[in-house]
Amino acid sequence: MLFARTAPLRSTRREQPYPPAMPEMIEVSFELTRDDWIGVNEACVRESPAWEAAAAAHRKSSRRTTLFMLPVITAGAAVFLGRSQGMYIEGALLGAAFGLFLLDALPRVNVIDKQKRDALTQVRSADLSEYVGATTVKADSAGVWIRTPTREMKLAWAVASVSKAGDYFIVNYANGGGAIVPRRAFASEADRDDFFKQATEWWSAAQLPGPDRIARYVADRDVACLKCAYNLRGVRTDSCPECGTPLLIDELVSAQAATPRRPAQ
Numbered sequence: 001m002l003f004a005r006t007a008p009l010r011s012t013r014r015e016q017p018y019p020p021a022m023p024e025m026i027e028v029s030f031e032l033t034r035d036d037w038i039g040v041n042e043a044c045v046r047e048s049p050a051w052e053a054a055a056a057a058h059r060k061s062s063r064r065t066t067l068f069m070l071p072v073i074t075a076g077a078a079v080f081l082g083r084s085q086g087m088y089i090e091g092a093l094l095g096a097a098f099g100l101f102l103l104d105a106l107p108r109v110n111v112i113d114k115q116k117r118d119a120l121t122q123v124r125s126a127d128l129s130e131y132v133g134a135t136t137v138k139a140d141s142a143g144v145w146i147r148t149p150t151r152e153m154k155l156a157w158a159v160a161s162v163s164k165a166g167d168y169f170i171v172n173y174a175n176g177g178g179a180i181v182p183r184r185a186f187a188s189e190a191d192r193d194d195f196f197k198q199a200t201e202w203w204s205a206a207q208l209p210g211p212d213r214i215a216r217y218v219a220d221r222d223v224a225c226l227k228c229a230y231n232l233r234g235v236r237t238d239s240c241p242e243c244g245t246p247l248l249i250d251e252l253v254s255a256q257a258a259t260p261r262r263p264a265q
């Protein structure tokens with residue numbers, strides 16, 4: 001539940017086709033307060049490049065509109081002063097000068113600051129009670145699981161992504177909406193960096209076509225073929241090299257999740 005804009009996330013898949021080994025799962029639990037929601041919205045307003053893009057779009061469109069109106073203003077002033085005072089030339093000059101003034105002045109009008117203020121006023125006065133309290137967020141290669149006192153959601157990486165704003169990570173899952181994870185939820189800076197790095201990797205992997213996702217998933221894991229149990233580690237085809245069974249990423253991931261983990265040595 002965010003009122004402010006967040007930056008769009010871009011896939012890094014072209015730069016990093018086969019990442020190093022990833023942990024199987026990351027889990028954090030924390031207590032969210034009303035101030036957290038206000039804080040993350042303030043950070044979004046402060047940091048998002050989307051506002052600058054909106055300001056640039058405003059400047060461009062007001063300049064274009066004024067340019068389009070310039071001949072109309074010039075001709076209108078010429079006709080007005082011409083008919084009433086006989087001063088056609090003066091009228092045209094006056095109209096053109098006024099048009100040029102608008103061309104310079106209108107794009108300078110700052111409409112974005114007002115939008116920012118409105119967004120913050122909205123969040124400060126909102127009833128945030130259903131969004132606060134004990135929260136748990138778990139993430140793995142399949143997606144994100146979020147549990148709050150009022151709801152529980154399991155989201156695939158196809159519909160969720162993670163971004164940063166101020167002291168928070170944002171799990172974006174709806175148009176402009178999301179869950180937040182405060183930086184304080186992590187025991188160390190390394191854990192915090194890991195969470196963002198892995199979540200981005202998982203999200204990025206989920207944007208790939210099926211065969212690429214399989215190759216990426218088995219690149220650093222021992223995963224058994226569901227039919228013949230052949231170890232698919234390092235395989236880069238979409239069928240088992242041993243028995244030819246077509247490989248489906250969702251089946252491999254859920255079979256892997258169901259397999260008990262070997263105890264740590």
Ligand SMILES: [Zn+2]
Pocket residue numbers: 225226227228229230240241242243244245
């Ligand atoms: Zn096989």
